[in-house]
Amino acid sequence: MSDAIRVVVGDELPAVVLTLTDDITGDAIDLSAVTTTVSLKFHLAGSTTTLSTISCSKVSGGSTGLVSFDFASGELDVDAGAYEGDILISYNGSIQTVFDTVRFRVRAAVT
Numbered sequence: 001m002s003d004a005i006r007v008v009v010g011d012e013l014p015a016v017v018l019t020l021t022d023d024i025t026g027d028a029i030d031l032s033a034v035t036t037t038v039s040l041k042f043h044l045a046g047s048t049t050t051l052s053t054i055s056c057s058k059v060s061g062g063s064t065g066l067v068s069f070d071f072a073s074g075e076l077d078v079d080a081g082a083y084e085g086d087i088l089i090s091y092n093g094s095i096q097t098v099f100d101t102v103r104f105r106v107r108a109a110v111t
Contacts, residue, residue: 004103009080011109012071018056020065020087020098028065031058035092038067040102042075045082051075054085080108 038056059066087098
């Protein structure tokens with residue numbers, strides 16, 4: 001994943017849309033099976049402690065590899081700084097973790 005997604009402490013939006021693709025072929029990963037779910041484990045950059053697990057929604061049924069998520073109330077009540085998200089795809093309980101992390105840069109809110 002390339003650039004960091006920039007968000008502000010305490011916000012619940014924007015909705016983030018990601019395209020999950022095969023590293024080798026570049027093709028979209030088909031997520032359309034009913035039993036396939038996708039989630040993001042949000043954590044401080046360099047840490048292994050999960051701050052929150054965010055469920056992703058499949059966009060257009062999932063066949064295009066598109067997923068979206070937003071931050072529920074309180075999930076961005078964190079200190080300003082660098083954060084990461086690990087994307088986990090569950091194929092009927094068998095887990096695949098996407099190799100690249102999603103990077104976030106969180107800035108303090110203006111008071």
